[in-house]
Amino acid sequence: xxxxxxxxxxxxxxxxxxxxxxxxxxxxxxxxxxxxxxxxxxxxxxxxxxxxxxxxxxxxxxxxxxxxxxxxxxxxxxxxxxxxxxxxxxxxxxxxxxxxxxxxxxxxxxxxxxxxxxxxxxxxxxxxxxxxxxxxxxxxxxxxxxxxxxxxxxxxxxxxxxxxxxxxxxxxxxxxxxxxxxxxxxxxxxxxxxxxxxxxxxxxxxxxxxxxxxxxxxxxxxxxxxxxxxxxxxxxxxxxxxxxxxxxxxxxxxxxxxxxxxxxxxxxxxxxxxxxxxxxxxxxxxxxxxxxxxxxxxxxxxxxxxxxxxxxxxxxxxxxxxxxxxxxxxx
Amino acid sequence: xxxxxxxxxxxxxxxxxxxxxxxxxxxxxxxxxxxxxxxxxxxxxxxxxxxxxxxxxxxxxxxxxxxxxxxxxxxxxxxxxxxxxxxxxxxxxxxxxxxxxxxxxxxxxxxxxxxxxxxxxxxxxxxxxxxxxxxxxxxxxxxxxxxxxxxxxxxxxxxxxxxxxxxxxxxxxxxxxxxxxxxxxxxxxxxxxxxxxxxxxxxxxxxxxxxxxxxxxxxxxxxxxxxxxxxxxxxxxxxxxxxxxxxxxxxxxxxxxxxxxxxxxxxxxxxxxxxxxxxxxxxxxxxxxxxxxxxxxxxxxxxxxxxxxxxxxxxxxxxxxxxxxxxxxxxxxxxxxxxxxxxxxxxxxxxxxxxxxxxxxxxxxxxxxxxxxxxxxxxxxxxxxxxxxxxxxxxxxxxxxxxxxxxxxxxxxxxxxxxxxxxxxxxxxxxxxxxxxxxxxxxxxxxxxxxxxxxxxxxxxxxxxxxxxxxxxxxxxxxxxxxxxxxxxxxxxxxxxxxxxxxx
Numbered sequence: 001x002x003x004x005x006x007x008x009x010x011x012x013x014x015x016x017x018x019x020x021x022x023x024x025x026x027x028x029x030x031x032x033x034x035x036x037x038x039x040x041x042x043x044x045x046x047x048x049x050x051x052x053x054x055x056x057x058x059x060x061x062x063x064x065x066x067x068x069x070x071x072x073x074x075x076x077x078x079x080x081x082x083x084x085x086x087x088x089x090x091x092x093x094x095x096x097x098x099x100x101x102x103x104x105x106x107x108x109x110x111x112x113x114x115x116x117x118x119x120x121x122x123x124x125x126x127x128x129x130x131x132x133x134x135x136x137x138x139x140x141x142x143x144x145x146x147x148x149x150x151x152x153x154x155x156x157x158x159x160x161x162x163x164x165x166x167x168x169x170x171x172x173x174x175x176x177x178x179x180x181x182x183x184x185x186x187x188x189x190x191x192x193x194x195x196x197x198x199x200x201x202x203x204x205x206x207x208x209x210x211x212x213x214x215x216x217x218x219x220x221x222x223x224x225x226x227x228x229x230x231x232x233x234x235x236x237x238x239x240x241x242x243x244x245x246x247x248x249x250x251x252x253x254x255x256x257x258x259x260x261x262x263x264x265x266x267x268x269x270x271x272x273x274x275x276x277x278x279x280x281x282x283x284x285x286x287x288x289x290x291x292x293x294x295x296x297x298x299x300x301x302x303x304x305x306x307x308x309x310x311x312x313x314x315x316x317x318x319x320x321x322x323x324x325x326x327x328x329x330x331x
Numbered sequence: 332x333x334x335x336x337x338x339x340x341x342x343x344x345x346x347x348x349x350x351x352x353x354x355x356x357x358x359x360x361x362x363x364x365x366x367x368x369x370x371x372x373x374x375x376x377x378x379x380x381x382x383x384x385x386x387x388x389x390x391x392x393x394x395x396x397x398x399x400x401x402x403x404x405x406x407x408x409x410x411x412x413x414x415x416x417x418x419x420x421x422x423x424x425x426x427x428x429x430x431x432x433x434x435x436x437x438x439x440x441x442x443x444x445x446x447x448x449x450x451x452x453x454x455x456x457x458x459x460x461x462x463x464x465x466x467x468x469x470x471x472x473x474x475x476x477x478x479x480x481x482x483x484x485x486x487x488x489x490x491x492x493x494x495x496x497x498x499x500x501x502x503x504x505x506x507x508x509x510x511x512x513x514x515x516x517x518x519x520x521x522x523x524x525x526x527x528x529x530x531x532x533x534x535x536x537x538x539x540x541x542x543x544x545x546x547x548x549x550x551x552x553x554x555x556x557x558x559x560x561x562x563x564x565x566x567x568x569x570x571x572x573x574x575x576x577x578x579x580x581x582x583x584x585x586x587x588x589x590x591x592x593x594x595x596x597x598x599x600x601x602x603x604x605x606x607x608x609x610x611x612x613x614x615x616x617x618x619x620x621x622x623x624x625x626x627x628x629x630x631x632x633x634x635x636x637x638x639x640x641x642x643x644x645x646x647x648x649x650x651x652x653x654x655x656x657x658x659x660x661x662x663x664x665x666x667x668x669x670x671x672x673x674x675x676x677x678x679x680x681x682x683x684x685x686x687x688x689x690x691x692x693x694x695x696x697x698x699x700x701x702x703x704x705x706x707x708x709x710x711x712x713x714x715x716x717x718x719x720x721x722x723x724x725x726x727x728x729x730x731x732x733x734x735x736x737x738x739x740x741x742x743x744x745x746x747x748x749x750x751x752x753x754x755x756x757x758x759x760x761x762x763x764x765x766x767x768x769x770x771x772x773x774x775x776x777x778x779x780x781x782x783x784x785x786x787x788x789x790x791x792x793x794x795x796x797x798x799x800x801x802x803x804x805x806x807x808x809x810x811x812x813x814x815x816x817x818x819x820x821x822x823x824x825x826x827x828x829x830x831x832x833x834x835x
Contacts, residue, residue, distance in 0.1 A: 091372040132371060136414040136458030170460055171500035173534045204499075204534050230611035242609045243566040243602060279612030283620065287608040287627075 028066050031058070032075065039079055042227070044087035051080040063107070070117045071108050077101035078121060085128045094128045119149035123159050130166055139166050157189055164197050173204035184214075192222040196233040203241060212238075212249040219256045226264060226273040247290065254284050254291050261296055266304050274300060370413050374421055415457025420449040424465045436472040443469040459495040466491035467504055474508075481512075499534030510543060523547055530563075538568045542580055554590030561587070562595065566602050570609055574619040579606075581626060588631060593639035600636060603627040634660075641670040645677035665691050669706055676710070681717040684710075689722065692729050708742035715749045723749050727762070740766065744782055756790070760798055763787055768805045784829075791833075803833040 035054065038046040055062070055076050062073035081097035088094060101121055126142035129135070146159035160183060167176035180201045183189055195218025202211035215238050224232045238245070238253055245253075261277045264270060278296045285293035413421050423446035430439035443465055450462060466487045473484035488505055495501050506529040513522040526544040530536045541564030548557035561583045573579060584599060591599065607623040610616040637656060641649055653671045657663045668691025676684035688707045711718070711726060718726070726746060743766040747759035767783040787794075787802055794802070810826050813819050 089372075091375055092368045095368050095371075132375060134371060134414045134458075135460070170458075170495075170498060171534060172497040173499055174497060206533065230613050236611070239609050239611060240569050240571070242605065276612055280608075283612050284608045286624075287605045 025064060025066055025072075028061065028064060028072055032066070032072070035076070035079055039082070042086070044083040047079055047083035048088055051076045051083065055080070062104075065108070068117070069108065071104050074101045074104035074108070074117060074121075077104060078124060081128065082124050085124070085131060090128055091132050095125070098125050098128060116149065116155060119145045119155045119159065121145075122148065123155060123162065126159070126162050126166075130162065130169065135166050135170055139163065142166065152186070152189070157183070157191070157194075161193050161197055164201070168197070168200060168204075173201065177201040177205050192218055192234065195222070196237060199234075199237060203237075203244070208241075208244040209246060209249075212245045216249055216252045216256070219253065223256070223260045224273070224277075226270055229273045229276050247288070250284070250288055251291065254281060254288075257281050257284075258294065258296070261300065266300075367413055370418050370421060374413065374425065414461060416461060417449050420446045420461075422446075423449065424461070427465065427468060431468050431472060434475075436475045436477050439472045440469060440478070443472065460498060460501065463491040463495040463498065463501050466494070467501065467508075470508065474512075485512075499532065500537070502532065503529050503534075503537050503540055507540065507543065519547065519551065535569055536567065538564055538578075538580065541568060542583075545580075545583060549587070554587055555592060555595065558584065558587045558591045558599075559595055562599050562602060565606070572610060572616070574616070576622060576626060585629070585631070588635055591635075593636070596632065596636050596639055600627075600632050603629075603632065638666060638670065641667075641674065645674045647678075650674050650678075663694065665694055665707075667691075668694065669710070672707075672710060676714065681714045682719065682722075685714055685718050685722050689725050689729065692726075712742060712745035715745060718749070727758070740770075740782060744786065747786060756793065757798075760787065760790060760794065764798075764801055764805055768808065770809075799833045803830045806830040806833070 032054065035047060035050045038050060055073070058072070062076070063071050066072045066075050077097050077100040081094045081101060084090065084094035084097055098121065105117060105121065122141045122145035126138045126140075126145060129138035129141060142159050142162040146156055146163065149156035149159060160179065164176045164179050164183075167173070167179070176197075180194075180198045183194055184198045195214050199211040199214040199218070202208075202214060215234055218234045219238070222234070224235045228235075230236070242250070257277045257280060261274065261281070264274065264277075266274075278300070281296055282293065285291045412418070423442045427439045427443035427446060430436075430442060446465055447462075447469075450457070470484040470487040470491070472478060473480045473487065488508055491501060492505055506525050509525050510522040513519070513525065523544065526540060526547065529540050530544065541560055545557045545560040545564065548554075548560055561580055564580055565584070570579070576582065581603070584603075588596070588599070603623075604627045606627060607620045610620050610623075612620065634656070637652060641653055650671065653667055653674065657667055657671070660667075668687050672684040672687035672691070674684075675681070675687060688710050692707045692711075715723075723746070727750070743762055747762045750756070750759040750762065763783045763786050767781065767787070770781075770783075791799070806826050807830055810823055810830070813823050813826070816822070
């Protein structure tokens with residue numbers, strides 16, 4: 001063997017010894033890929049069905065580590081619990097699934113189980129309990145999650161925001177405001193949820209103009225999620241206390257909806273959101289005379305027609321829903 | 332075999348033992364967790380039923396809630412905790428809530444106290460809002476009309492305040508309790524102060540706090556302030572996407588619209604107009620958005636605004652607007668004639684203005700105000716110098732025929748003077764005599780006596796004997812009216828002396 005071959009072999013051995021902390025099991029990953037896809041798309045019923053099926057069919061592999069020595073069983077139960085929280089029995093089934101995930105962490109190699117898994121689990125538990133009104137339990141788990149997660153990471157931030165939400169639910173507005181002010185001070189952390197919660201805490205402190213600044217900033221940066229449409233938190237918050245907004249904020253809101261309407265992808269399933277934006281802008285223009293009412297439907301229809309001749313996924317599904325919803329304009 | 336090493340069989344045995352222990356521990360843990368979850372589910376159902384029963388949405392929900400709570404009260408879950416509280420606390424608090432709903436205060440107190448006993452046995456941990464809520468319920472039960480143990484209720488309120496000092500909702504509930512107590516003790520000012528402080532405090536003020544303050548202002552005859560408060564409520568409080576205009580308190584605004592000034596009405600119109608935009612424009616909310624739009628377009632607001640503006644804006648455009656209003660609204664409200672007359676008068680057309688006021692006086696629904704003030708009469712008198720004889724005749728006609736007995740004294744005095752000026756002194760004397768006769772009793776506004784009597788006395792020299800006899804007859808009739816009055820012995824000799832002198 002030549003000397004340079006020896007060097008290469010040594011380098012490879014050295015590289016293997018210093019392998020990155022995140023070790024993944026590629027074969028298992030391929031198996032759970034459909035679940036993670038459904039999870040990303042937030043199709044909760046699918047996640048519940050697929051994770052339950054995976055837990056039943058892969059009993060022999062559940063103890064195998066999927067990521068960072070954390071067993072597959074943990075992830076399946078965690079995802080199942082997360083999905084059940086959104087689309088199932090959040091009082092009984094979701095906590096049970098999360099308890100099962102916790103049991104997997106206890107059974108696994110505790111030295112190897114990274115803190116991220118614990119932080120994630122406790123975050124899910126906290127959110128589940130918050131959803132069903134067990135606020136004290138929620139607070140405890142969210143505090144544990146924030147303590148275990150690495151500072152300034154997404155998990156840490158979500159846990160902190162969860163704690164603020166708990167405070168808001170408990171009508172403890174002052175501590176919530178202080179916590180959100182600290183989070184807001186770090187521009188890198190300003191997610192959509194941060195904008196929403198910061199605005200709500202500002203509103204609770206009667207700082208209406210700052211609150212609407214935050215809401216407008218959030219809407220400008222992130223827009224209204226087409227998937228959520230009228231359930232989008234920023235959108236709902238803006239409408240709920242619209243009486244306290246200034247004319248400038250209302251104009252900005254109107255413009256943001258217009259821009260989003262112009263730039264939204266016209267694919268099947270987007271009719272409802274498009275109709276919502278059009279109707280909301282129409283009603284806003286009716287209610288606030290200083291807003292210039294524009295015909296939003298025509299350019300959108302032109303875009304849809306033009307795109308329809310070009311490609312399949314750029315057309316509206318049927319159009320009936322859009323017309324039905326737009327009928328609100330006649331009110 | 333060296334110490335510390337194990338054979339294969341030994342390792343297998345210890346492994347089996349360890350796994351067995353782990354399974355048993357896991358089984359126990361799962362059983363406890365299941366009990367907690369079941370408790371949480373039952374509590375959720377219980378709360379739903381109590382909520383339904385409170386809002387009257389479901390018949391017999393309180394009984395169902397009661398049964399659920401009772402069915403759960405078993406020894407198996409004595410050790411289970413939820414939100415830091417033992418199951419027994421949760422169950423007993425639920426039963427107390429069900430009894431509270433039934434207004435069975437005695438049982439509510441019994442179960443509430445029992446729940447508190449379970450809580451104190453577990454120490455001070457747990458969600459403070461649960462204990463605070465129970466304490467507030469107990470305070471309400473203790474201060475009920477059936478129990479009336481206000482000292483105990485106050486103690487529990489203080490305890491709730493200490494337990495959860497940062498909770499804005501509990502602070503507002505406590506404020507409402509304090510208001511009730513202040514009202515009970517007749518301290519309305521203190522109640523108002525508490526409500527204003529609760530509204531100004533941090534947090535989202537409850538709709539009911541605004542409404543309570545609005546009601547109090549309304550009860551103390553501050554209609555404008557009440558209107559302002561109900562308007563502020565609509566503007567400031569979160570909608571929570573309620574779909575009932577009664578819940579939003581719009582009816583109160585409509586009820587008190589006439590008491591608001593122009594600025595408030597403008598604000599009200601803007602707030603109501605913006606209300607539909609505060610709901611997501613979806614099919615779900617479409618019917619309610621339509622209802623809100625019809626409320627915002629209610630012509631009464633526009634009409635009120637027109638009247639408010641007309642009261643001070645004397646322009647040709649306003650004249651046109653008022654005339655258009657008169658053309659479309661039948662019957663025409665009296666104040667339209669009033670403001671249109673003011674408008675014409677201010678623009679140098681008193682003749683037309685008097686016609687307009689006369690028309691207002693002649694309007695079917697017109698009555699002098701409760702205090703005897705008649706704005707038409709006051710304005711016509713002010714402009715009498717510019718009135719034509721035809722107008723004076725019309726005025727007399729209305730007074731003599733339509734407004735007989737109702738026309739204010741000042742109007743009759745001025746009208747008589749005007750008739751004298753126009754060379755009809757007999758008619759003036761008859762008018763004053765009729766006015767004197769129509770009065771319940773001669774007023775004694777001045778040291779010299781009644782205004783009409785003063786007028787008549789000043790003209791005694793020019794009166795015919797028949798007129799004097801008529802005047803004496805009226806005084807005679809007035810003496811009869813005084814008989815039942817406590818001032819009879821003071822007034823009647825004066826009147827009698829006057830009558831005698833007239834008949835002499």
